[in-house]
Amino acid sequence: MSVFNKCLTAALVALVIAPAGLAQGDAMTIARAYLAAYEAQDYDAMRGFYAEDAHFIDPTSFDIESVAVDIDWTGPDAIIEGIRAWGMARGEYRIDRSYEASGRVVFLAEMDVIYAVPDGEVVFRYPITTIITVRDGQVVEHRDYTDFQHMHRVESD
């Protein structure tokens, strides 16, 4: 992650948290700021959003043979350890629709996952539905539904 991205994420987190505290932000603002930290793979910033009992789950991953460990983690440490093990450099959401209902923010999107390799980057793209649940200003659940069937590698320009 570049220094610029880290600064941007930190600024977003600061905007959401300060000065009145996370509880003052609305669910959509918090979810978008959290998603920016997730895209940047800024683990410190992500940790700042998670509730102590936060849950990260992708039920569409459970029967995918190549996904050795189910994406189903509880608690900031387990979540960050699990995500860190993916080794992705960053992610990019292209959001088609988003809305909030009862503290849950839904993103219908296409996601690029970018890996750094010695001679550049490798990019994989897939449709995804991400639902971020916010309670008392904190992220209590990150729920993904990934379209693994339509995952494809994006050739660089």
Next chain:
Amino acid sequence: MKMMTSLALALLASAPVWAQDAEPSIATMYFEAYERMDLETMESLLAEDAVFTDRGSGDQPGGPYHYEGRAAIMAAMTSFSEQYGLYRIHYDRVMAYESSGQAVFAGEVEARWHRPDGQDNIWRGDVVTAIRVVDGQVIEHLDMPDYHGGTGSVGESLQ
């Protein structure tokens, strides 16, 4: 990093190609029965301990709409149909996919209720529905509608 890149490549290699004339899945059959409020078909596909939960309905009249068990789900659907006249929940799908027994249908929904005066109450809004199937039966139906961003009123239809 190398391990995950390999994982991504393995996923690509193992991804099955959708057959154009494939039989509809259990999740799709259930979902399409839900769209047309075909309660008999829904009941035949629900597991006895299935759960229906509408996660966006916390502030809706009578909400949250959360029902545990086939009997409770069918009682709620029967009430929506017979008491309030709900007869159609059509999705204009922008996303529809399945993986690991989990189906996702997302887009804009149009729900219609018969009114006593012969007209329809109509509500339209964005929605995501996730259907989980285990051993050939639906065990979870999770809805996430955008009640506040849509047009029309669900509450008006439930009075």
